Structures are given as C-alpha cells and as structure tokens.
Amino acid sequence: MPPADRRARRRQETIDEILDIAVAIMSEEGVNGLSLSEVARRLGIQPPSIYKYFPSLMAIYDELFLRGQTMHLEVMRDAMATADPGLDALVAGLEASGRWLLANRAVAELLFWRPVPKFEPSHSAMAISREMIDIQRAALVDAVTAGQLGPGADSDEAVFLVSTLIIGVLSQAFANEPDLEWGTGRFTPLFPKLMRLLVAVYPPPS
Numbered sequence: 145m146p147p148a149d150r151r152a153r154r155r156q157e158t159i160d161e162i163l164d165i166a167v168a169i170m171s172e173e174g175v176n177g178l179s180l181s182e183v184a185r186r187l188g189i190q191p192p193s194i195y196k197y198f199p200s201l202m203a204i205y206d207e208l209f210l211r212g213q214t215m216h217l218e219v220m221r222d223a224m225a226t227a228d229p230g231l232d233a234l235v236a237g238l239e240a241s242g243r244w245l246l247a248n249r250a251v252a253e254l255l256f257w258r259p260v261p262k263f264e265p266s267h268s269a270m271a272i273s274r275e276m277i278d279i280q281r282a283a284l285v286d287a288v289t290a291g292q293l294g295p296g297a298d299s300d301e302a303v304f305l306v307s308t309l310i311i312g313v314l315s316q317a318f319a320n321e322p323d324l325e326w327g328t329g330r331f332t333p334l335f336p337k338l339m340r341l342l343v344a345v346y347p348p349p350s
C-alpha cells in the first residue's frame with residue numbers, strides 16, 4: 145500500500161475510534177456530557193491533537209449525526225424491502241427503526257431529541273434525514289395506490305403524523321423503560337395499534 149494510502153487509512157481509523165469513544169461518553173454521561181478533553185484522555189492523546197481530526201466539538205456531533213442517520217436509514221430500508229409495499233413496509237421499517245434506536249439510545253437522542261444547545265446538523269448530515277422521510281412518503285403513496293389508505297395519506301401531514309406516532313412511543317419507552325427491547329413493556333407493543341389510526345384518519349375509498 146502506498147504511504148499516502150496508509151496515512152489515509154490510519155487517519156480514518158483514528159476518526160472512527162474518536163467517534164466510538166464519543167458514543168461511549170454520551171452513553172455514560174448524557175449526550176450533552178461529551179467533551180473534547182475526555183475524548184482525548186480516553187484516546188491517550190493531548191486535547192489539541194483532536195483538532196487534527198475535528199475542528200470543534202460540534203463537528204464531532206455533526207459526524208455522529210451523519211453516521212447515525214446513515215446506519216439508521218440502512219436498517220429501515222432493509223426492513224421495508226422484505227415487506228409488502230404500502231402499510232406493511234411502513235410498519236416494518238418503523239419497527240426496525242425503533243429497535244435500532246432503543247439499542248443505540250445516545251445516538252438516538254442526538255438524532256431526534258436535540259439535547260445539545262446550539263447544535264444544528266449540517267446540510268449533508270440532514271440530507272440523510274430527508275431521504276428517510278422520502279422512503280416513508282413513498283410507502284404512504286404505495287398504501288394509497290393499493291387502496292389501504294385514502295388519497296390524503298400521501299401528504300406532508302401524514303408524514304408528520306407517522307413521525308409523531310413513532311417518536312411518541314420511543315419517548316415514553318426512553319423515559320420509563322429504557323432498558324427494555326422493542327416489543328416488550330408497556331409502550332412499544334402499542335405501536336402497531338397506533339399505526340391503525342392512519343386508516344381512521346385517512347379512510348380508504350369505500
């Protein structure tokens with residue numbers, strides 16, 4: 145391997161290690177408890193050396209946001225691909241999302257609860273979020289086409305309703321049953337029933 149490639153590989157390995165350490169700190173101390181000095185201490189370097197890889201703490205948060213949403217999107221897309229188009233795919237994708245978010249709580253809080261004052265994801269990081277909305281919107285369009293939902297379901301309002309349902313369930317689970325897996329406890333088993341509200345709000349043509 146040419147020297148330049150070896151340096152690039154080592155640099156990327158260090159970046160990945162920094163991000164893994166950051167997630168560990170957020171899991172232990174809370175998302176807003178992340179600090180460059182603690183990352184450097186655990187990495188075994190002086191704090192100024194972190195700036196060779198990230199210009200600021202907010203840059204680490206942004207990379208964590210991008211990496212988290214990329215992994216989250218892959219999980220959701222894979223689950224939807226194995227289900228029938230329409231409501232089945234939407235529910236399958238959101239349930240897979242819920243499992244992943246419960247298993248990656250610190251990253252989930254960064255993605256959806258905005259616990260860090262003044263942190264705003266960059267345009268490139270938010271692009272993944274928009275792609276996630278697009279595949280949910282496509283599933284709603286498929287549901288309308290299949291006659292599972294009425295025409296109003298292929299709207300921004302329906303997308304907002306779906307996100308409110310899944311985030312509401314996860315918020316209750318995080319606050320009251322953070323150690324339980326998806327499908328257990330009092331809250332996450334309610335999600336399939338809540339999704340039936342879509343049929344009541346957007347009834348299919350008779």
